[in-house]
Amino acid sequence: MTTTRSRWATSARLAGGTVAAVALVAGTVTAAAVTWPAHERAPISVVATPAPSESVVACPGGLLAIGRDATLAGSVSVVAEATTTVGTAAGQTEPTPEVLTVPGIEGSAPAVFSAPPAGDTRTDLAAASSASVSAEDLSGFAAASCAPPLLESWIVGGATTTGSSGLLLLANPGSVPATVQITAYGAAGPQTPPAGQLVVAPGTQRVVPLAGLVRGEQSPVLHLVSTGAPVQASLQASITRTLLAGGVDQVGAIIAPDTELVFPGVAVNAPPGVEGASDPTAVVRLLAPSTPTTATVTVRSGDREVATREVPLEAGLPLELDLGALAVGAYSVHVAADAAVVGGVWTTTGFGEGDDFAWHTPAPRLDGATLVAVAAGPSPVLTLAAPAGEAVTATLTADAGAGAAQQVTVPAGGTVEVDVSEGAIYRLEAAEPVHAAVGFAGDGALAAYPVWPADAAASPLVVHP
Numbered sequence: 001m002t003t004t005r006s007r008w009a010t011s012a013r014l015a016g017g018t019v020a021a022v023a024l025v026a027g028t029v030t031a032a033a034v035t036w037p038a039h040e041r042a043p044i045s046v047v048a049t050p051a052p053s054e055s056v057v058a059c060p061g062g063l064l065a066i067g068r069d070a071t072l073a074g075s076v077s078v079v080a081e082a083t084t085t086v087g088t089a090a091g092q093t094e095p096t097p098e099v100l101t102v103p104g105i106e107g108s109a110p111a112v113f114s115a116p117p118a119g120d121t122r123t124d125l126a127a128a129s130s131a132s133v134s135a136e137d138l139s140g141f142a143a144a145s146c147a148p149p150l151l152e153s154w155i156v157g158g159a160t161t162t163g164s165s166g167l168l169l170l171a172n173p174g175s176v177p178a179t180v181q182i183t184a185y186g187a188a189g190p191q192t193p194p195a196g197q198l199v200v201a202p203g204t205q206r207v208v209p210l211a212g213l214v215r216g217e218q219s220p221v222l223h224l225v226s227t228g229a230p231v232q233a234s235l236q237a238s239i240t241r242t243l244l245a246g247g248v249d250q251v252g253a254i255i256a257p258d259t260e261l262v263f264p265g266v267a268v269n270a271p272p273g274v275e276g277a278s279d280p281t282a283v284v285r286l287l288a289p290s291t292p293t294t295a296t297v298t299v300r301s302g303d304r305e306v307a308t309r310e311v312p313l314e315a316g317l318p319l320e321l322d323l324g325a326l327a328v329g330a331y332s333v334h335v336a337a338d339a340a341v342v343g344g345v346w347t348t349t350g351f352g353e354g355d356d357f358a359w360h361t362p363a364p365r366l367d368g369a370t371l372v373a374v375a376a377g378p379s380p381v382l383t384l385a386a387p388a389g390e391a392v393t394a395t396l397t398a399d400a401g402a403g404a405a406q407q408v409t410v411p412a413g414g415t416v417e418v419d420v421s422e423g424a425i426y427r428l429e430a431a432e433p434v435h436a437a438v439g440f441a442g443d444g445a446l447a448a449y450p451v452w453p454a455d456a457a458a459s460p461l462v463v464h465p
Helices: 002-033
Strands: 046-048 055-058 063-066 076-080 083-088 096-099 111-115 125-134 139-146 152-156 164-172 178-186 189-191 197-200 204-209 221-227 232-241 244-252 258-268 282-287 293-301 304-313 319-322 329-348 357-360 370-373 381-385 392-397 405-410 415-419 425-430 435-442 445-450 461-463
Touching (some): 063 164, 076 125, 083 370, 083 425, 111 125, 125 370, 125 445, 139 435, 152 329, 244 357, 244 445, 258 357, 258 381, 258 415, 258 445, 282 293, 282 304, 304 329, 329 381, 329 415, 381 425, 405 415
Parallel strands (some): 357 445
Antiparallel strands (some): 055 111, 063 076, 083 125, 096 111, 152 221, 164 232, 178 197, 258 329, 282 329, 329 357, 370 425, 381 415, 381 435, 392 405, 392 425
């Protein structure tokens, strides 16, 4: 009897387990077939707006000459002081001027301007400087925008071949030292030069000969990364041809590589040379830092396309392209590529004694109102460039926004030139994004610099606790 009950109990348990398993499967199938109510829970987030900070811009300073002291071949001296135009938006706090110390160069005092925020609003601050010189070893006119210091920047311009000279200017307007790492791009690709790591003390500008970073390079490009504190970088470039000074310029920094570069207001003052001549009057220098690509270079006069070229770019190798025999006039140069590139455009007034040249850096996109500082110089012109698609209406107001207003219509994909006054501050506002540059042209004088966007308050941050 005991054995029979045990077998019956075991059979009962097996049967019960089978029924339970069947019920579980059936329930699972039913649950999968039934639409359950969905519930999505968004992550908790808090929007925080950083407090506005002080606005700061640093200027490159006056023009410098190297090797004038016969007893000190590497000595640098000031040969022309800079004239500076600076201002804030109408009704905002006036900027506070300071000067940087330049170790080893007597008389050099590059200017720095700062302005505190007005409550919760950051102060719009703009400045530009210019200088001219006429000497046996250095001549020409230079103008530059005074720019905020950056943790990363690029310099496209200059050369270290025979007759060319360059001085890299690194300004640290902050209160702590900055360590700057320089990568030089040339014919052999990216290189880290032995002198490519520098320390810039707070409140100083450091002057470094370009030949100490790259030697014998026709088309160098510099990439600068700063730690500890941001720096404002620029390059003084000059040319001497058969003992005749052929021009000088101060080349500003580029914030970052981009797939589209716009150069408004490229002035060509030299008539076209003989076809196939070895001295072009307009050249574009391009670099794809990390990814090979093909760049399309388009030259426009107003809204009319003058020339278009496609140029293959190898990663890490700078390339220069002759823009061809352009007639005397004003142009804009547009570069488009699938991968991010950096670039610069070089033009000249000629190749004889007393001529000058200019390096044009890309003009950043302006999405809102910004200030335009016009340095002292010959025949200043503000050039506005609109993207393709539709015309853009811009308003230019004198006296930093407190004076007379002028409306300007920029044709789609074209440019418009507006005469402006030297030493003046304007407020520029457009309904759609534009690019802008200030240019100067005169007898033996050529220079240009882009208009930077207003250093507006930091955008709100989304914080996920």
